[in-house]
Amino acid sequence: MEERTRHLMEHLPYLRRYARALGGSPARGDALVTRALESVLEDDDATDVTRPALYRRLNALYDEEGGDARRSEHPVEAALYALGEADRRLYLLVNLEDVALPDAADILGMAPEDAVDRLSAAREAVRARLTAVIMIVEDDAIIAFDLAETVRGMGHIVCGTAATMDEALSVAAEHTPTLALMDIRLAEGDNGIEVARELRRQRFLPVIFVTAFPDELTKRGLEHLGPVIPKPFTREHIEQAITRAVFMPQPQEAPEPVPPA
Structure with a gap:
């Protein structure tokens, strides 16, 4: 019995990791492991306490519970x-x-x-x-090219580039991006903040502002629209921001209300 218990304890960290991923939460995973260990210790015929056998037991117990992953x-x-x-x-x-x-x-x-x-x-x-589908809203062609190369180098997709508000809204409507890299000062006097707000009115779209005017969002009390990367930037700055946007949960905020005409 002591030998079997020792083997179970050796496998415990692996079982907990798998069970937590299997069940969708730490609490559910740990409860599943507790049940599995108890079932082994209570069964004198359960002599196979290898990791594969214990994974099978966790799967079986999970299925008994209904197997609905959170x-x-x-x-x-x-x-x-x-x-x-x-x-x-x-x-x-x-x-x-x-x-x-x-x-x-x-x-x-x-x-x-x-x-x-x-x-x-x-x-x-x-x-x-x-794989993120990224729209680049930038009126400087060289900077837009550099951003696009960084995005593609990370394995993501550039769905289009835009230099004005109308172009940005057109690209967004056609390609439904999952992320936007947005300058604030755009061609024809357009403003990336207004582009971001209009996109938010239509649907939620995460935005990363890449701008030489990093304080403009703060001055207008609009920091919630997205993080800011000041120009000049490095590719590492862009890569880190995109990775955070892709791999961290994004709040699915409601569109901004459209004011009456």
Whole structure:
């Protein structure tokens, strides 16, 4: 009994990590692990306490509870929840738990060759969901080009560039970007703050302001419209801001009310 308990304790950190990802919350994951350990200790015939066997037990207990994963606003978790349940577990076992693919397939009762294809498709699906579609609103062609190259270098998509408010609204309507890099002073006397506010009236769109006038939002009490990167900027500044926007949960705010004509 002591030997079995010792093995269980050695596996505990891995079980908790997997169960928390499986169940969608720390509390649910820890409760699942507690049930799994209790079921092993109460069963004298449960001699297999290897990690694969314990992962199988966690999966079985999770299914007994109904197996409904908690939905999350976090982009990475949301991308995983969009997968089929078996594919989600395969992804977690291989990518989170570092289980060899043949072993993960065995845990889930999949044929190894089938698991190869399913894991490849799951990874591509997650990657696609985490690829931002970015609109660049900047009237300086050289800066716009530099921003576009940075975006593409990160593996994201540039859906279009705009130098005026009308162009920006047209690009947004046609391509439905998931993020905008926005200058404040635009061509033809337009203002990126007004572009951001108009886009917010229509639908929520995260905006990162890249501007030589970083205090303008603060002066107007509009800091909530988005973070500011002062010019001159480095590519590292842009990359860090985009990464935060893509991988951190974004509040889905209601559109600003349209004032009556």
